[in-house]
Amino acid sequence: LFALQKFNKAHIKQGKIYINARPQVTNALTYWSVALELCHEGITWKRLTADKGGIEITTDPVSMGGKVQFTVDRLRELFVIRFHIVNKGTDCIHFTYYTALHRIRCFTLEDDRRVTRACPLFLCPGDYEVMVRYTLNHYGYFPAMMYFEFCPECPGSVPFCIVREMEAIARTPLAAELGPVAPYKPFQVVTYKPVETVVVEGVPPENSLVQHLKTAVKLRDYKYPHYLKELAVVHFMSMHSSLTQRPCLCCASRNLLSCSLKMKNYSHRFHLLLHLEEIQMEVDIRKYDLHNQTMAPDQSNRKLLTLRVPGVAENRPSVLRGDCLRVSKSEDTVQPITVYNGYVHKVELDRVKLGFSKKLLQAFISNMKFNVEFTINHFPLKLxxxxVDMAVKHQLGEVLFPSALAHYIKLTLENNPEQHAAVQRIVAGSSKPAPHLVFGPPGTGKTITLVEAMKQVSRADPSAHILACAPSNSACDLLCERLMVHIDPHRVYRMYAGSRDISSVPKNLLKYSNWDERQDGFVFPERETLMKYEIIVTTMITAGRLVSGEFPLGHFTHVFVDEGGQAVEPECLIAIAGLLNPEQGQFVLAGDPKQLGPIIRSPHAQQHGLGLSLLERLMTSNTLYQKSTESGHFDTRFVTKLLRNYRSHPAILKIPNRLFYENELQVFADQWDREAYCNWEHLPKKGFPVIFHGVMGKDEREANSPSFFNVSEIEVLVDYLTKLMETQGKKGLPKLSAKDIGIIAPYRKQVEKIQKALKSVSALSRWSDLKELKVGSVEEFQGQERKVIMISTVRSSVNYIKMDKDFNIGFLSNEKRFNVALTRARSLLIVVGNPVILSKDPTWEKFISYCVEEKGYTGFDLKDTEDEDNVVSKLATLKISVDTDSEWADKLSETDANCFK
Ligand SMILES: Nc1ncnc2c1ncn2[C@@H]1O[C@H](COP(=O)(O)OP(=O)(O)OP(=O)(O)O)[C@@H](O)[C@H]1O
Incomplete structure (x- = not known):
């Protein structure tokens, strides 16, 4: 298609491909591209690979379905594929041409007579051999396509072709061990909508836990009005909306969204945006419905049934402990259909354990088939x-739309004047009632500034109570760990939601958290007990429990929110509305709008600002938080902008600094620390501690999990890990333990396979703290840092890039994820990925070019890739026969612009 577009033979409009060929110009190129297009749909691949015209092509090793595949365990060894071209007919035929279409140069072609179009072979009944000599220098997957062209002798006959696929795989035993456990078979999405139902309640997990923090403030349902769903689904914003029945409501909603956000419309507008988001979530969750699934009794608790849910670990769908799944027997088709509510007791990698009613358990027999519907968790939305209601009730206007100027305190400076001043201003409450914002690029000490400010606040005023929040549990854990370095841990309390899985909680925090050994769960203590702690650390959503527990307004004198750019505004509000006294309390928000932001599903809600965090809104639309037009500086009473990076080597920061921070970021990291790996013997270039290791891997899936993995990349990661382990503490390198290393991968399956590899490579077991080596997604690494960071990008085929974008997963087309991943390393950054695929994204292209220029590139040699123009001109010379593929010719002759899709 690229070739066609390049030669102006095709164009794409609204997702359709139009071929611009005139009937008489039956351009070979056009045919080829159409062939490819149709091959994708599996229509004519058979035709292309079929033996024809009396010619039969066999291969050694034997091909299956037109594809010859072989695996080598050792690199740089010669491997030969032989193509036997047999003329089984009675007449001689011209063997006019053969070539290989490939991206990677790792083989040579050879035949005795050196057949070319200029020097064809007159092939009489009998056979002829073409050899492909492979030498693989790198592990990975190397696909190619062989094209053989023939022309019968009789005058006027048309050339025809036979095609074969080849795939060379070079892998170690580890890769073989990590390979797919079963071929990928996606679940068939079948929508089933029982019209009339009888619901049988299940058993929720909370039943076993006694919560001491009583719920005094009930959450309302906040149901959206029915008309809104219709409006949202049928082009809510469209002027041609067919919904004329309720024009006033439609206009009212539209007006509400189009006017600017003010305290007057604050709650109405956010209620509307949250409703729109909820509607979209309800639509999206239907995609995961399962059909004809079996369940099995749980081995450890016979009262539970387990259900396999591939993708659950990657939040596809998102399922938490306590959530409800609606299950009905597949055979049950007579209405009313019985729906059994199953409550999630435990979420594991690819399965959930559900608590159902006795009725279902008694009737349950193995192999019974069920239809399963997932439901969304309304709790965070309700909070x-x-x-937003409480923000109005408690008059947070001066916090959310600050305007008043408070008195200014002059201060002295220390090692970092900006940080120091920020701490002093927060302690003095100089921005009150307005929030104080701490923003800046990665590693500039935002979290440290908050920690220091909390420490100083509690030192200055022992009666102060602090609520420290972040959107994710990993960011809260980090905040808590850092606080405990400076403050007596007994004064700090880490509060987890009941749904939290204990295995993901850092061991050192458990003691200072609401883990209840006897109840074997996270339990909220009584309000009075909680109120004794000086600092409570929790996610914003769980902070909602404090509001429900009716904490007195103003109990918290300070609310700190880290990673504030990652939360939607109403989520941020949960931590302050009803808790912070707007006149006396100090609200501090830290974050970086260039790092991961909130994930919004509804395009309408996104368009009308739900995706904007409070931090970003204040920075972009409130003059208090903008640079003064006269001085060009921020008002430091309200804003602290940090630009000194204390984390990374300048080579690591270079590209993010250039792409996202206008080169404002300054390197202040400790020289000894940041240069610790500059002389590592495995660096492609000494002094440049960034490696891009090119791998021609394959992004695979297994069984019915939608998540991807790439074993070739894991082999490379393991190789580097081994080298890091062998060299640590030697030749001037610092001692390195497993906890100093982090591995980031964008898909859950890759995370799982890497963890499996870590366990199975015996050499790595010499690291006693191997369990502490964190492997996780970018989201799990936001706010974190390690001496050494390795990134496995996984993606190796273009076909899935759009899917990544649609599901908001993966690295490509997501600058924020790229930025966060690349800025976690202190002394060494190793990125493993497919350079050809990644280079299709402009951001990655810049990073790879940078590594090439600075000689940090290694692995697969980029010079061995065919350049796009060569592939195009080679394609242009191919002839796909008209008579064997006449249906394409027919289609092409119909019109000038034929639409095939
Ligand atoms: N003034 C300082 N002097 C020395 N080291 C510092 C200073 N401030 C922060 N650091 C160190 O810099 C590193 C990054 O700090 P921190 O994690 O607070 O940055 P951040 O801005 O929150 O990063 P991110 O944006 O990635 O969340 C940490 O190792 C921290 O200890």
Whole structure:
């Protein structure tokens, strides 16, 4: 298609491909591209690979379905594929041409007579051999396509071709061990909508836990009005909306969204945006419905049934402990259909354990088939609705739309004047009632500034109570760990939601958290007990429990929110509305709008600002938080902008600094620390501690999990890990333990396979703390840092890039994820990925070019890739026969612009 577009033979409009060929110009190129296009749909691949015209092509090793595949365990060894071209007919035929279409140069072609179009072979009944000599220098997957062209002798006959696929795989035993456990078979999405149902309640997990923190403030349901769903689904914003029945409501909603956000419309507008988001979530979750699934009794608790849910670990769908799944027997088709509510007791990698009613358990027999519907968790949405109401009730206007100027305190400076000043201003409450914002690029000490400020606040005023929040549990854990370095841990309390899985909680925090050994769960203590702690650390959503527990307004004198750019505004509000006294309390928000932001599903909600965090809104639309037009500086009473990076080597920061921070970021990291790996013997270039290791891997899936993995990349990661382990503490390198290393991968399956590899490579077991080596997604690494960071990008085929974008997963087309991943390393950054695929994204292209220029590139040699123009001109010379593929010719002759899709 690229070739066609390049030669102006095709264009794409609204997702359709139009071929611009005139009937008489039956351009070979056009045919070829159409062939490719149709091959994708599996229509004519058979035709292309079929033996024809009396010619039969066999291969050694034997091909299956037109594809010859072989695996080598050792690199740089010669491997030969032989193509036997047999003329089984009675007449001689011209063997006019053969070539290989490939991206990677790792083989040579050879035949005795050196057949070319200029020097064809007159092939009489009998056979002829073409050899492909492979030498693989790198592990990975190397696909190619062989094209053989023939022309019968009789005058006027048309040339025809036979095609074969080849795939060379070079892998170690580890890769073989990590390979797919079963071929990928996606679940068939079948929508089933029982019209009339009888619901049988299940058993929720909370039943076993006694919560001491009583719920005094009930959450309302905050149901959206029915008309809104219709409006949202049928082009809510469209002027041609068919919904004329309720024009006033439609206009009212539209007006509400189009006017600017003010305290007057604050709650109405956010209620509307949250409703729109909820509607979209309800639509999206239907994609995951399962059909004809079996369940099995749980081995450890016979009262539970386990259900396999591939993708659950990657939040596809998102399922938490306590969530409800609606299950009905597949055979049950007579209405009313019985729906059994199953409550999630435990979420594991690819399965959930569900608590059902006795009725279902008694009737359950193995192999019974069920239809399963997932439901969305309304709890976080309800908390946000309540928070926006409370923001109005408690008159947070001066916090959310600050304007008043407070008195200014002059201060002295220390090692970092900006950080120091920020701490002093926060302690003095100089921005009150307005929030104080701490923003800046990665590693500039935002979290440290908050920690220091909390420490100083509690030192200055022992009666102060602090609520420290972040959107994710990993960011809260980090905040808590850092606080405990400076503050007596007994004064700090880490509060987890009941749904939290204990295995993901850092061991050192458990003791200072709400883990209840006897109840074997996270339990909220009584309000009075909680109120004794000086600092409570929790996610914003769980902070909602404090509001429900009716904490007195103003109990918290300070609310700190880290990673504030990652939360939607109403989520941020949960931590303050109803908790912070707007006149006396100090609200501090830290974050970086260039790092991961909130994930919004509804395009309408996104368009009308739900995706904007409070931090970003204040920075972009409130003059208090913008640079003065006269001085060009921020008002430091309200804003602290940090630009000194204390984390990384300048080579690591270079590209993010250039692409996202206008080169403002300054390197202040400790020289000894940041240069610790500059002389590592495995660096492609000494002094440049960034490696891009090119791998021609394959992004695979297995069984019915939608998540991807790439074993070739894991082999490379393991190789580097081994080298890091062998060299640590030697030749001037610092001692390195497993906890100093982090591995980031964008898909859950890759995370799982890497963890499996870590366990199975015996050499790595010499690291006693191997369990502490964190492997996780970018989201799990936001706010974190390690001496050494390795990134496995996984993606190796273009076909899935759009899917990544649609599901908001993967690295490509997501600058924020790229930025966060690349800025976690202190002394060494190793990125493993497919350079050809990644280079299709402009951001990655810049990073790879940078590594090439600075000689940090290694692995697969980029010079061995065919350049796009060569592939195009080679394609242009191919002839796909008209008579064997006449249906294409027919289609092409119909019109000038034929639409095939
Ligand atoms: N003034 C300082 N002097 C020395 N080291 C510092 C200073 N401030 C921060 N650091 C160190 O810099 C590193 C990054 O700090 P921190 O994690 O607070 O940055 P951040 O801005 O929150 O990063 P991110 O944006 O990635 O969340 C940490 O190792 C921290 O200890």
């Amino acid at each position: 946000q609705h309540r928070a």
